[in-house]
Amino acid sequence: MSNQNISTSILIINFRNQRTYIKKMKSLKLRNTTWRSVFIFVLGLTSLSIYVYLQYERSTLSSHYYTNVNQQFCRIPNLNPWDPSISAYIKQTESGCPNVPPLMSVDDQGFLQFNDTSARHFGIKATDLLCTYAIVQRNGDNDVIFEEVKRIVFPVFVPGRVFRVQCKNKIDIVVYDFVHINVDYLEPLSDKMVTPEDNQTYSIFFVGIDSASRSHVLRNLPLTYAYLRDELHMYDFKGFMKVGINTFPNLCPLLTGKSESEFPFYLILMKLDSMPLLWKEKEFERYVTLYAEDRPEIALFNFHKRGFVDPPTSYYFRPVSLAMTKFTPVIVSPLPAVNSECYGNLHQYDIVLDFYRRFLEKFRSKLRFAFFWNNQLSHESYTSLWNGDLPLLQLFKSMKERGHLNNAIMIVYSDHGYRLGGLSTTYVGRLENNLPFLSVYIPESLKKRFSWIPTNLNQNAERLVTVYDIHKTISDISKNKFENLTDGNVYSQRTARNLLLPVPKERTCVDAGVPDEFCTCQTSIQINPSHFKMTLLGKHVVDFINKLLHKFSKYCQLLQLSKVTDARVIYKRKEQDLLDKFNVFIFGAEGDDTGRYTLTVETVPGLGLFEAVIVYDEIMESSDKMKNSISLIGNPSRINRYGNQSHCIDDKFLKQYCYCNSG
Ligand SMILES: *[C@@H]1O[C@H](CO)[C@@H](O)[C@H](O)[C@H]1NC(C)=O
Ligand SMILES: *[C@@H]1O[C@H](CO)[C@@H](O)[C@H](O)[C@H]1NC(C)=O
Numbered sequence: 081m082s083n084q085n086i087s088t089s090i091l092i093i094n095f096r097n098q099r100t101y102i103k104k105m106k107s108l109k110l111r112n113t114t115w116r117s118v119f120i121f122v123l124g125l126t127s128l129s130i131y132v133y134l135q136y137e138r139s140t141l142s143s144h145y146y147t148n149v150n151q152q153f154c155r156i157p158n159l160n161p162w163d164p165s166i167s168a169y170i171k172q173t174e175s176g177c178p179n180v181p182p183l184m185s186v187d188d189q190g191f192l193q194f195n196d197t198s199a200r201h202f203g204i205k206a207t208d209l210l211c212t213y214a215i216v217q218r219n220g221d222n223d224v225i226f227e228e229v230k231r232i233v234f235p236v237f238v239p240g241r242v243f244r245v246q247c248k249n250k251i252d253i254v255v256y257d258f259v260h261i262n263v264d265y266l267e268p269l270s271d272k273m274v275t276p277e278d279n280q281t282y283s284i285f286f287v288g289i290d291s292a293s294r295s296h297v298l299r300n301l302p303l304t305y306a307y308l309r310d311e312l313h314m315y316d317f318k319g320f321m322k323v324g325i326n327t328f329p330n331l332c333p334l335l336t337g338k339s340e341s342e343f344p345f346y347l348i349l350m351k352l353d354s355m356p357l358l359w360k361e362k363e364f365e366r367y368v369t370l371y372a373e374d375r376p377e378i379a380l381f382n383f384h385k386r387g388f389v390d391p392p393t394s395y396y397f398r399p400v401s402l403a404m405t406k407f408t409p410v411i412v413s414p415l416p417a418v419n420s421e422c423y424g425n426l427h428q429y430d431i432v433l434d435f436y437r438r439f440l441e442k443f444r445s446k447l448r449f450a451f452f453w454n455n456q457l458s459h460e461s462y463t464s465l466w467n468g469d470l471p472l473l474q475l476f477k478s479m480k481e482r483g484h485l486n487n488a489i490m491i492v493y494s495d496h497g498y499r500l501g502g503l504s505t506t507y508v509g510r511l512e513n514n515l516p517f518l519s520v521y522i523p524e525s526l527k528k529r530f531s532w533i534p535t536n537l538n539q540n541a542e543r544l545v546t547v548y549d550i551h552k553t554i555s556d557i558s559k560n561k562f563e564n565l566t567d568g569n570v571y572s573q574r575t576a577r578n579l580l581l582p583v584p585k586e587r588t589c590v591d592a593g594v595p596d597e598f599c600t601c602q603t604s605i606q607i608n609p610s611h612f613k614m615t616l617l618g619k620h621v622v623d624f625i626n627k628l629l630h631k632f633s634k635y636c637q638l639l640q641l642s643k644v645t646d647a648r649v650i651y652k653r654k655e656q657d658l659l660d661k662f663n664v665f666i667f668g669a670e671g672d673d674t675g676r677y678t679l680t681v682e683t684v685p686g687l688g689l690f691e692a693v694i695v696y697d698e699i700m701e702s703s704d705k706m707k708n709s710i711s712l713i714g715n716p717s718r719i720n721r722y723g724n725q726s727h728c729i730d731d732k733f734l735k736q737y738c739y740c741n742s743g
């Protein structure tokens with residue numbers, strides 16, 4: 081209130097100044113009185129407009145005074161993937177697997193074929209070998225068993241989805257030992273009707289890549305990106321924002337429409353069979369389903385989770401990836417054991433992509449729900465994603481050319497950007513982290529049915545959207561709900577929105593379901609990180625972390641602030657108000673420091689880097705005294721790798737903070 085009065089009086093003074101100025105002008109005896117009147121008129125009009133404008137700005141902004149900054153509508157950052165500040169991190173490393181030709185492979189009819197070309201290369205003959213297969217059976221979600229061993233005469237149709245092939249030569253030496261897949265084997269589906277697609281019911285394809293921000297995709301998957309944009313005419317969402325720190329909190333809402341925290345205990349304590357996953361909804365009963373994910377040790381439903389009793393989908397890749405860990409592959413001579421990149425002579429991503437492609441082919445023109453998630457390409461390193469460009473391009477090309485996309489919706493997406501170390505220690509990298517890739521494919525037949533769909537999607541591609549919206553969109557499409565669902569209001573609680581309908585321009589992080597600490601809607605200004613006030617805030621962050629570690633104080637060392645490495649102000653209370661800004665500009669009045677900051681702090685021992693969002697405020701301590709209040713929004717996030725610094729504790733959340741006593 082008092083602020084308003086002061087500002088108004090300042091403007092009056094200002095008008096007075098103008099009058100004096102005008103008097104001076106008079107004394108100059110301007111000859112042309114018409115010109116003088118025009119001058120006065122224009123000056124008066126300008127002053128009035130500025131005043132009215134500032135009052136207007138004040139009235140629109142003042143409602144945000146002291147309120148949550150995330151209730152302002154979202155300004156999507158326009159990131160340059162080649163921003164000079166991150167050039168040091170834009171590198172590409174080659175990933176290579178042993179260059180050994182395949183001795184056998186499964187053909188498109190499901191027959192295991194012996195490759196005579198390769199055999200000649202190795203100088204061996206099929207007739208000199210004794211080969212057997214053993215079908216792999218799932219044994220719970222973390223183990224597989226091998227059935228009895230059977231003799232092979234090539235070519236052979238093995239009646240199992242996954243099997244191990246072993247060959248010995250005449251002197252009983254193992255010259256071949258490998259896991260193979262036969263997607264054509266139908267058994268578990270035999271009594272299930274698989275319904276054909278048509279132009280009113282759509283197959284649903286998800287292609288997900290871990291840790292790939294939109295910028296990262298633009299930098300590293302240029303061929304794939306261009307193909308999605310130019311050939312598949314997909315919609316490239318620039319305001320797709322993450323809603324949780326890592327993979328599970330982002331994919332959980334995508335698959336269930338709910339946040340991880342809405343599933344209190346059972347997620348951790350129980351098997352996940354009862355989790356209401358999207359493809360388990362009634363509408364998908366007619367679909368043949370697939371879930372394919374690599375890297376079994378960090379898989380979505382198994383990393384710190386207990387997996388499923390029954391396979392969650394009719395085609396489930398996990399037994400394949402588990403079987404690959406059971407023995408060392410041999411192609412004539414032993415190959416390295418399976419690692420995060422390769423299985424024998426093959427890239428892990430090629431194996432999963434092949435599984436996916438063969439599945440699509442097997443059930444061509446049938447209703448399919450296929451969920452692909454790749455951990456390998458980008459999870460470990462921010463320089464490796466480009467290795468996926470050609471394989472992904474080939475997948476999408478074959479999907480189009482083979483007609484799989486005629487009656488299908490496809491979502492190509494990621495969970496978040498690169499999170500730990502390297503790029504993510506820069507400001508631009510941290511923004512990228514919050515803005516994963518999302519691209520949506522809509523078949524021509526659907527665009528024809530509802531001509532408003534392309535218009536809305538083009539518009540929504542520039543707006544704030546999240547995984548909650550993807551869930552809602554796919555769920556609505558599966559129920560054939562297309563019309564009269566429009567709701568243009570912005571709410572003060574999470575609201576899932578169908579991406580085919582208009583998403584409000586005024587959408588806020590609250591409405592979108594983005595927690596405060598990941599809300600990347602406001603521009604920020606860099607400030608001097610060594611300013612004593614930033615040190616004060618930095619100490620507060622470290623105290624906060626030490627409190628979190630309290631229950632492990634026996635194991636983890638007390639952290640200390642080494643330095644604040646980066647500080648940014650998202651808004652200052654004073655700077656937010658244009659009228660005040662104007663006053664500061666005119667009178668040089670001192671602004672205060674209250675507002676919202678993002679800080680990167682380095683701690684010792686261990687040189688951990690943490691990012692935190694802090695609200696620095698003044699609150700009334702008593703009727704005449706103000707007190708500083710510092711509070712953190714969410715928890716600080718570790719942004720560099722902690723390796724085995726926290727080997728002494730097993731707490732998934734606290735591991736990022738702990739530096740073990742024993743070093
Ligand atoms: C057989 O192996 C050769 C390389 O030795 C390879 O070029 C060819 O594609 C393989 N054939 C099949 C059917 O996998
Ligand atoms: C959908 O399919 C039906 C029958 O196959 C055809 O008559 C109709 O034109 C198709 N609609 C669109 C939008 O392609």
Ligand SMILES: *[C@@H]1O[C@H](CO)[C@@H](O)[C@H](O)[C@H]1NC(C)=O
Pocket residue numbers: 563564
């Ligand atoms: C949608 O609403 C319009 C008018 O508001 C109406 O004419 C149309 O029949 C409705 N469509 C459906 C599918 O309910």
Ligand SMILES: *[C@@H]1O[C@H](CO)[C@@H](O)[C@H](O)[C@H]1NC(C)=O
Pocket residue numbers: 723724743
């Ligand atoms: C883990 O810690 C031990 C010491 O406890 C050290 O020797 C080893 O190199 C560390 N490994 C990694 C991967 O950092």
